[in-house]
Amino acid sequence: MTPGPTVMGIPVLSLVTFLPLVGALFLLLIPAAKTGVIRGFTFLVTVLTFLASLPLFTAFKFGQRGMQFVEKVPWVPNLGIEYHMGVDGVSVLLILMTTLITAVAVLSSFAAITDRVKTYMALLLVLETGMVGVFAALDLVLFYMFWEVVLIPMYLLIGVWGGPRRIYAAVKFILYTVAGSLLMLVGILYLYFAHHAAFGEYTFDLLKLYDTPLGRTPQLWLFAAFALAFAIKVPMFPFHTWLPDAHVEAPTAGSVILAGVLLKMGTYGFFRFAMPLFPEGAIAFAPLLIALSVIGIIYGALVAMVQSDVKKLVAYSSVSHLGFVMLGLFALNAQGIQGSVLQMVNHGLSTGALFLAVGIIYERRHTREISEFGGISEIMPWFAAVFLVVVLSSLGLPGLNGFIGEFLILLGAFRMNTWVAGISATGVILGAVYLLWMFQRVMFGPVTNEKNRGLPDLTRREFWVMAPVILFIVWIGVYPNTFLRFLDVPATELIERMSSRTVAERTAEPEMYGGDEPGDAQGMEEGDGTMPADTAGTMLGRGMVEGETGAQADSAGVETIAPNPPAGSPGRVTP
């Protein structure tokens, strides 16, 4: 728990969080007519933010448990609210992804946004502050503040610069999110007073609240309150209906950030808050959440398949992919959780890139109807190549990033329950179907629509928009260990935290899953397998076997998994 390095005397986390906000304030000084200056300045700020976030990556101490780069200053002492920031490996990856995606999103909107550029750019910067803050905050009120700060800029981005149904989409987006998060606020307050009742201290410090003793019933309610807020954000089936509207209507950069980062706030919320704070609740709700994840995977894929609008297709594919992320988390074992977190990053990159690609053709043709296209690969060969890589990454081709994440998730799911893994795996196949079918209809075949002739290929700027994303897509696919090694300790810690706080109840209640949900009771027969504390040894062997039969590209990933220490022993990490 030592403070991390500083940049120019400013602690890294604060710098990364508030640099965009400061940039937004300076932006207000630039006259609105100088759009060129505004665009350049904003891009500069986001690039600087990305650079400022790199020390998190380079100076990160692997194998060290707990939070790093911690900053802790009293903020509202009489309420126990602190400015408490800190990151573990999961947050580091998500923050890096956020700063990268934001810079890319800004660059991508240079040509697309010509109206009210200044406000647009300022909102993007405020949004970045909120997003980074969400991933770094370790105080529940601070977290809640960042969480809500994200809403207003996104609301305006969709509502002002969006498509024809933008107002409907914006209002739906904000109402869904606010309704969920306000219930979470009540949950936070309950936890706060429960902590006071137990320890006599008023605090919103997450790390202290982890130790708050809670009975089973409050845990169930509190988990439900938190889970609702996060499930809406993810979004899990059946709370997903805001997503296609928001994604389709938002401007390209808005969709990229929505899909790339905002949805991860939901899954991250499960990882950081809902699961470790209320493990009993998490385990009790796991069957339900797994069922919803699997439904989401299949449903999202099937609906994506029948879309005639490329952007809608990508939006529904998010529902499917996020189902995988949730499945991995609630597999409740190291592989599942690691895969899940990696898949959060993967989805941010792949789906972000898909939206960018859709944006590129939309800017040329002002339509996204699949039937309007065909044979584009002849006209725009460079674009075709880039788009192909992105599509393949999204459908999980070995050698690209999506494969590693999905493989680990399915591995974790398999260890938990064969049926669940089997059904979810069809989601991968369906993913290949709808993505490749779309790619085929848009890119291959004869050029049937005369309007498509003479479309210009990627511009230099568009190339540089896509290049960094593709770089990471390939990097994660070929050598995932660079990123997976960030996830060892956090995954172990989550499992330990959950098992240490449920052991008492487990011995008292051997039939923990006692068939509360008849539909899922069968799925949880192997309940004990979900807690690797006692079965990690045997599971490790299985993981190795699976890994060897897997494709060569993931060997690095398995290397990381294999030495995973059984939960309960101190974290040990292989370089």
Add this chain to the structure above:
Amino acid sequence: MNLPIPIDAPLGMIEPLLIVCGVAIFLLMLDLVLPHGKKHVSGYVAFAGLLWALWRTLAQWGMSERGYAGMVALDNLSTLFNVLFLSTTAVVVLMSRPFLEEENVEQPEYYSLLLFATSGMMMLASGLDLITLFLGIEVLSVSLYILAGYRRNSDASNEAAMKYFLLGAFASGILLYGIALVYGATGTTNLDRIGDAIAGTGGPVPEGLFYAGMAMILVGLCFKVAAVPFHMWTPDVYQGAPTPVTAFFSAGPKAAAFAAFIRTFFIAFGPAQAEWDMVLSVIAVLTMVVGNVAAIAQTNVKRMLAYSSIAHSGYVLVGLVSGGVIGGTGAVFYLMAYVAMNLGAFAIVILLEAKSGRGEELKDYAGLGFKYPLIGILLSIFMISLSGIPPTAGFIGKLYLFGGAVQSGHVWLAVIGVLASATSVFYYLRLLVLMYMREPQESFPPVKIPLALALALLVASVGTLWPGLFPSTWFSAAQESVRSLFS
């Protein structure tokens, strides 16, 4: 020996009240000497008088005194509320200029009435006796009846005044009857001694009589804070009254009635909380739900803000139900936040109304945000705060208010409260939709912000953002004020 003044009549403890009354009377006399065309000078006098009273009030922070045969208290609660009232009135005075100019009714009596109303509010906040409370309510109400009808040529304004007068007179009657019954049951009108009596120190209290009296006092106070089902007057009066008066209505008198509410129900009826807990909880729920749901349907901004002010009364009532220092602190902090953000919202309405003759209807706001960025940003801040989204005072207020409810075991109240505020997001942010996402229907006349309004907006926005970002000081003040009640 008959002394003209009772012995325990320390004038020092009511100094701010005396200043306000004195300036009000001075203004009436000033009217006689000011020539036509110079009447606006009275505004400066009123403003200066308020600042003077404010300065004297701030000096009273931390003092604790009782006087006038135990009928008047000086404690941190009264001081804090006095600061709130004086600042509210000062801001309303700043906001009134454009309206009075426009309507050509700039008379010293307007400011004088505002100050008399303020003195009534101050009496309410420091009243330690049901009689003092009633006196305060009457001084306040009579001034408000006139102010509501100040736009003499407007039918709506007259209707508002008449409605408010009739209903207000009824409410005062019921309140007074309740006071009489409580006096009959306990033999005293002193709040402390009523509390002692029902705690059972002086023998049994006739229950039927006492509960009937308590219920009537509850009704009277609920009318003043516009709690459902005693809210019917609010939308019409808010819509019909001149906009600066509406702003005043929604801020000062409401806070004053809550100050009386806190004193009466925490001190006098505190020992009987088990009896009124459920009643007040139900009223709070109704108020939050009806206020927020009805606000959605409004197309007139003043009417929308009227319903929103009803909803906010509901939130504060949650704090009262929670009780104790935590509940009381939540209520007081929320009132401070509410007054700031609500005054801010009304200041914008006044600004648009006075300079363009529009701004009362929601559709008048279409496309405003990009046309006038500053007005857009300010109104957005106030709306975001009203809907309880951080980093604003409205959020911290709700955090603590609902925290109190959770802590005191009223989790269900907190849940209904947050669901109600989720509903409110819809209509508050509708203004943002209009301002930023719709094209203006016709071109706007140029809007220049007069200095007085700019100052009012500055105070309101600081009062909205500062407690949202750094609530510590404000929070301590609220906490100290409620603690002084129990010491």
